[in-house]
Amino acid sequence: MRKIAFGYSTRCNVKCEHCVAADAAHDHAKMELAQAKALIVEMAEAQVRGISFTAGEPLLYIDDICQLVDLCRAHGIYTRVVSNSFWAKTPEQAESCTKKLKEHGLSQLRLSYSRWHQKNIARQNVLNAAQSCQKIGLDYFISFVTDFSEQDDAVERYLRDHNLKFFPEPVIYAGRAETIVHQPLRTDYQANCCPMNPYLAPSLDMYACCDAGSHFTRTNFFRLGNAKESGIEALFKKSETNPLYNHIRTIGMTDIASFIGFSAREIIGYRKCELCEIMFNSPAMLKKLQQKCSLELDSWHR
Numbered sequence: 246m247r248k249i250a251f252g253y254s255t256r257c258n259v260k261c262e263h264c265v266a267a268d269a270a271h272d273h274a275k276m277e278l279a280q281a282k283a284l285i286v287e288m289a290e291a292q293v294r295g296i297s298f299t300a301g302e303p304l305l306y307i308d309d310i311c312q313l314v315d316l317c318r319a320h321g322i323y324t325r326v327v328s329n330s331f332w333a334k335t336p337e338q339a340e341s342c343t344k345k346l347k348e349h350g351l352s353q354l355r356l357s358y359s360r361w362h363q364k365n366i367a368r369q370n371v372l373n374a375a376q377s378c379q380k381i382g383l384d385y386f387i388s389f390v391t392d393f394s395e396q397d398d399a400v401e402r403y404l405r406d407h408n409l410k411f412f413p414e415p416v417i418y419a420g421r422a423e424t425i426v427h428q429p430l431r432t433d434y435q436a437n438c439c440p441m442n443p444y445l446a447p448s449l450d451m452y453a454c455c456d457a458g459s460h461f462t463r464t465n466f467f468r469l470g471n472a473k474e475s476g477i478e479a480l481f482k483k484s485e486t487n488p489l490y491n492h493i494r495t496i497g498m499t500d501i502a503s504f505i506g507f508s509a510r511e512i513i514g515y516r517k518c519e520l521c522e523i524m525f526n527s528p529a530m531l532k533k534l535q536q537k538c539s540l541e542l543d544s545w546h547r
């Protein structure tokens with residue numbers, strides 16, 4: 246199923262230090278509403294079946310987002326909005342906003358939550374937002390961003406104590422998060438496959454990865470092209486037919502790293518996106534992988 250992260254605007258009302266979306270060069274970029282609508286129609290024609298409104302804080306433009314969600318509903322597209330809950334200071338304010346989103350046909354609200362968010366947005370807001378979703382019957386979940394350090398235990402407990410639906414998500418050390426302290430890590434020797442949903446930026450540049458990969462500016466490995474110049478269908482096709490992208494989806498980052506010569510001990514010291522960056526944001530290593538990809542990597546086994 247084709248899905249995409251839709252960056253209507255990169256503007257946000259707060260500045261979290263762990264923000265993967267932050268990009269100093271495009272702090273306040275925004276699409277034109279008419280252009281966003283035309284793109285959604287084009288996406289529907291290209292059989293896109295899920296759109297996640299993300300990037301900065303989408304609900305700074307709630308009236309525009311409601312129109313876009315409405316349009317998605319008319320085309321049978323599942324919608325999600327990712328928000329920091331700034332609009333949910335009281336239960337009444339929370340309910341007024343969630344009701345509006347539901348009336349326009351939003352499928353799911355995803356609430357961002359972490360100890361870094363809490364420096365800017367009170368956790369009570371997230372609670373108000375989640376409880377208003379429960380009350381009015383709007384699907385939601387809380388994305389609990391964590392570096393798995395002990396100081397996050399209490400942050401997680403708050404969600405458990407209130408019976409909220411949440412999902413732990415590792416910090417991605419890209420964007421503004423590049424400069425925060427990286428906790429040392431030893432993972433299992435796991436596959437590290439990645440589904441790679443594309444991301445459309447307000448500039449209409451489209452990337453094959455909606456997380457750290459859009460920041461790989463040394464190689465621009467994940468940049469598919471510009472939607473205005475190439476069209477949505479062609480950019481999706483490019484993402485789906487690139488042999489290296491398909492290896493990331495199917496055999497995963499660990500086997501690709503092993504193939505290129507990384508030892509098992511080295512591999513377990515990297516997070517998935519870090520391993521990806523080391524291999525694909527290095528012009529020399531990328532060239533080597535591209536040369537070997539179709540001949541050797543296709544038939545490689547350990």
Ligand code: SF4
Nearest residue numbers: 257259261264301329
């Ligand atoms: S993490 Fe979310 S709320 Fe925080 S600055 Fe980034 S977009 Fe805004």
Ligand code: SF4
Nearest residue numbers: 439454456458518521
């Ligand atoms: S592992 Fe690579 S493709 Fe997957 S989210 Fe991270 S940077 Fe993107």
